[in-house]
Amino acid sequence: MSKAKSLADLFQRPSLDFLMGAHDALSAQIAQDCGFPGVWVSGLGLSASSGLRDSNELSWTQVMERTELVADRVSVPALVDLDTGYGDFNNVRLVMRRLQRADVGGGCIEDKLFPKTNSFIGAGQQLADPHEFGGRIKAAKDTVGDEVFLVARCEALVAGRSMTEATDRCGGYAEAGADAILIHSKMTSPDEIVSFMASWDGRVPVVIVPTKYSKVPADVFERAGISVAIWANQTLRAAIRSMEKLCVALREQRTMLHLEGEIADLSQVFDLTNNAELELAKELYASHPAGSSLKALADDGGPAGNHLVGAGPTSA
Template sequence: MTKAHALARLFERPDLDFLMGAHDALSAQIAEESGFSGVWLSGLGLSATSGLRDSNELSWTQVTERIGLVADRVSVPGLVDIDTGYGDFNNVRLVSRKLARTGVGGACIEDKVFPKVNSFLENGQVLADPAEFCGRLKAAKDTAGADMYLVARCEAFVAGRTLSEAVDRCSLYAESGADAVLVHSKLTSPDEVLAFMREWSSSVPVAIIPTKYSTVLAEVFEQAGISVAIWANQSLRAAIGAMQELCSALREQRTMRNLEGKIVDLTRVFELANNAELDLAKDLYSRYVPPGRSDETVSLLPEASRSA
């Protein structure tokens, strides 16, 4: 099964499922080990861990290079946050082709203009013309086809638009090739997304990102018919907090005494880097004697013959 197919099954199963936010291959591996069926590869996380703003300062080629590392490292599918698609339909075609080749699983495109503005910033939330955005979706689907699960992210609520417009936009997006829609809200309650679900009559799955209403019980989303909830940036925020705490303590104390027990052992780092696999590979490949040959006969070959 391809990761695109696995992502489709995750979205289309009858019960609610979750994607865990990841910002690199390491955080994606930890999410997989923790039991998550897929990861959300956050544009905010990729930007922040590169020391850049979440304003498309990280180029699409830099993003896809990092996504390739993630796709190689984990077996679960990833849904890549590609913001607005990095430009017009042609930029969307380029990034879709590249992501399909990585085999990561899927991509999520939001219906705002380039360069994107993070949804939780107050100013600059400009929605794209619906027909132009539908062209981006069709370009992505025509380019990647079944090799990439496509999610259309609707920012109508974030931009202060009506419920009716959110439903109409998402219907257009589904008709233009989106496999699922993501309805975003920055309220501290789930009221907007629950209202959307009451009006949504399409069979296309719906995802949400409950960053601001994160304490709502999963059963509320499940009963509303939501397919996927995404923990978009919690892993990033947890890592920042842990690093800040350690750095402050170490700067003040100037010793790791009383701190060593608060961080993982170095062997855990080697474990996550899969050093054990390299040891097995060394046994298999560092010196090889073909079947039918003995170690003695290979070793007795003249030096000139072996180096020729």
């Protein structure tokens, strides 16, 4: 089964499930090992872990390179935060083709203008014209069909627009071909989300990112009809806090005597990067006995490799 189909099936389950945010291949591997059925490749996470702001300072090709590392590392599907799609409909087509080739799973495009501003910074969120954004969604879907699961992210509530506008925008995005809708909110209560779901006709599944209302019990979302919730940046924030704590303590104590038990063993690092597979591969390939033909070449005067590639330059 393709990762896109796995992601589509996840969104169609009768009960709420979660995607865990990943900012690199290692955090994606940890999320998979802990049982999450998929990961969210966070634009904020990719940017911050690269020392950049979440304002499209990381290019789309850099995002794709890091995303492909995630896709190569884990077997679960990834939903990739594609910001605005990095331009107009044509940029979106290029990005979607790259996702398609990598068999990532899905992509999420938001209805803001390029370059984007993080949803939780400032009040001046500039939204795209809904018809123009609908064209981006249609271009994406026409380009990859069902080979990439497509989520349209609506920022109307974040930008202070009305619930009616949010519902209308999401309806238009679904008509344009979105497989699911992400409705975003920066309130600390779930009221906006619950209100949206009460007016949503359910034509496609809905996903949320409860960063600001993270303390709300999951059953509230489930009763409202939410299909998937994304813990978008918690692994990044946990890593920052843990690294700061270690650095401060080690700077003060100048020894790992009382700190070694607070960090992962090197063996866990090797397990996460699957070093055991490399050792097995070495046994299979690195010292494989030469076949009779290669052995005869080697015995005939030097390393077999020289005979295969030529012993040296010849005169013209």
